[in-house]
Amino acid sequence: MKFSIDRDALLKPLQLVTGAVERRHNLPILANLLVVVSGDSLKLTGTDLEVELVGQVILEGYIEQGRTTVPAKKFLDIVKSLPEQVLVKIEQQDNRLLLRSGRSRFTLATLPAEEYPNVEAFEADIEFTLKQGTMKSLIDATQFSMANQDVRYYLNGLLLETEANMLRAIATDGHRLAMSHRSIEAQLPDKQVIVPRKGVIELLRVFDGDESDVTIAIGDNAIRATTSRAVFTSKLVDGRFPDYRRVLPKGGDKIVIASRQQLKQALLRASILSNEKFRGVRVLLENNLIKITANNPEQEEAEEILDVEYEHPALEIGFNVSYLLDVLNNLQSEDVRITLIDGNSSALIDDPVKQDSMYVVMPMRL
Numbered sequence: 001m002k003f004s005i006d007r008d009a010l011l012k013p014l015q016l017v018t019g020a021v022e023r024r025h026n027l028p029i030l031a032n033l034l035v036v037v038s039g040d041s042l043k044l045t046g047t048d049l050e051v052e053l054v055g056q057v058i059l060e061g062y063i064e065q066g067r068t069t070v071p072a073k074k075f076l077d078i079v080k081s082l083p084e085q086v087l088v089k090i091e092q093q094d095n096r097l098l099l100r101s102g103r104s105r106f107t108l109a110t111l112p113a114e115e116y117p118n119v120e121a122f123e124a125d126i127e128f129t130l131k132q133g134t135m136k137s138l139i140d141a142t143q144f145s146m147a148n149q150d151v152r153y154y155l156n157g158l159l160l161e162t163e164a165n166m167l168r169a170i171a172t173d174g175h176r177l178a179m180s181h182r183s184i185e186a187q188l189p190d191k192q193v194i195v196p197r198k199g200v201i202e203l204l205r206v207f208d209g210d211e212s213d214v215t216i217a218i219g220d221n222a223i224r225a226t227t228s229r230a231v232f233t234s235k236l237v238d239g240r241f242p243d244y245r246r247v248l249p250k251g252g253d254k255i256v257i258a259s260r261q262q263l264k265q266a267l268l269r270a271s272i273l274s275n276e277k278f279r280g281v282r283v284l285l286e287n288n289l290i291k292i293t294a295n296n297p298e299q300e301e302a303e304e305i306l307d308v309e310y311e312h313p314a315l316e317i318g319f320n321v322s323y324l325l326d327v328l329n330n331l332q333s334e335d336v337r338i339t340l341i342d343g344n345s346s347a348l349i350d351d352p353v354k355q356d357s358m359y360v361v362m363p364m365r366l
Contacts, residue, residue: 001037001066001092003059007082007101013044013055014076016230019202021072022048027117032069034116035097039065045116046072051199052119053206054231067113070097078106119233124217124224126162128186132227133210138169141180141357143200144326147173154239157196160218162188170244176323177247178330180357193218194241199234206232247360249346252339256285257309257352260336263290264328266304270294271321273302280364281321285340286314294321317343318366324349327359 014033022030025048034045040063044055082088082101089100092110099106139158147155150173161168165188168181195203203225207214217224225232270281274294284291290308295301317340328336333351340347343363350358 001035001068002062002064002090003037003042004061004087004089005042005057005059007079007086007088008084009057010042010088011079013042013057013229014079016205017044017046017053017055018072018076019205020046020048020051020053029069029111029115029117031071031073032111032116033072033075034067034069034113036067036113037063037065038067047117047119048198049117049119050196050235051202052233053202054233056229056231066092068092068097068110069113069116070108070110074108078108119222119235122219122222122224124219126188126191127215127217128167128184128188129213129215130167130182130184131210132207132212132214134182134184135214135216135225136204136207136210138167138180138182139200139204141330142169142171142178143204144330145171145173145176145178145359146197146200148197150174154194154237154241157194157237158200159192159194159241159244160223161190161192162218163190164188170241172242172244172247175320175362176326177244177360178327178357179244179248179359182356191218192241193223194237194239195223195234196237199223199232203232203234206230247346248358249339249341249348249360252341252345252348254285254312254315254340255310256290256338256340257335258290258306258338260328260331260333262306263308263336264325266292266306267321267324267328270302270304271325273300274321278364279320279322280318280366281324282316282318282366284314284316285310285312287311315340315343317347318364319347319361320364323361327361331357 036043040059042057042059046053086101091098095110097108097110159170167184170179215226270292275296281294290306292304327349337352338349346360346362
């Protein structure tokens with residue numbers, strides 16, 4: 001194997017695929033990247049057996065085909081440390097990979113490409129194409145509500161649901177729920193799959209332009225996203241996601257309309273003096289006013305009062321301020337609508353105009 005490539009052209013796919021490599025590994029080969037030169041293209045593959053990322057770049061000049069594996073982190077660190085826009089010459093010599101650039105020279109140990117694991121091929125039940133910006137906005141609107149290392153492993157991921165011409169994403173950690181949907185130009189069967197947390201994070205890194213296309217293929221055990229420069233494959237979580245429709249509060253008759261930015265700033269200021277462990281704030285609603293109070297074990301207190309639209313009986317309710325701020329950071333609207341039932345029921349938060357995302361936040365006892 002022998003080829004030359006511009007350092008910047010190599011760095012992009014290298015950074016992308018290294019994200020999939022498992023840092024705490026039992027198999028030495030999993031610390032490596034698969035490097036394949038065939039035809040006029042260079043393919044780099046990284047995997048942890050759950051998520052696989054393949055980056056591709058077109059080569060020019062003299063090329064000798066071949067395949068091998070090299071230590072991912074060392075390879076990336078070397079290429080990152082080289083000056084911008086230099087030519088990198090790469091050559092395989094027996095069980096070593098030689099990198100040369102200017103007066104710099106590096107020799108990396110390799111392992112046989114035949115030993116490199118391959119995420120199994122899968123049968124796609126559903127395949128559709130949409131804009132990368134659409135898919136990215138759907139994931140961004142919901143992924144912050146995923147659980148992290150919850151024993152209910154099916155919560156440590158994102159539920160993707162297809163239904164007719166609708167693609168829906170739902171995430172919950174048991175205390176809050178985020179749901180968002182997008183219309184797509186395809187008629188899809190009803191299907192639900194859970195993409196694991198790492199898969200969701202790595203998928204976001206694949207996107208390279210809002211107006212570029214991404215093709216999504218979903219099977220029973222894996223999901224694949226293909227763009228012009230990369231192929232992402234992730235195994236799916238084998239579990240049953242809770243029925244999110246039962247979590248959506250029904251019959252809410254007390255509606256608050258507030259400026260998203262003003263409410264966010266008020267909550268940020270109040271959160272400074274909230275209890276660092278419980279992060280609770282008390283919300284009192286009455287006569288077009290919202291009063292937010294927070295205190296901590298040192299007897300310090302914060303109070304914020306805002307003008308809002310609220311013409312219902314007085315209501316007091318407690319929330320985890322971090323959950324409210326996550327929602328307000330992810331909504332893009334001028335105003336925010338909060339629908340409440342009483343002080344002991346979950347709040348439903350959404351954009352009163354563009355209703356493609358909704359959020360449920362459970363109350364806190366304070």
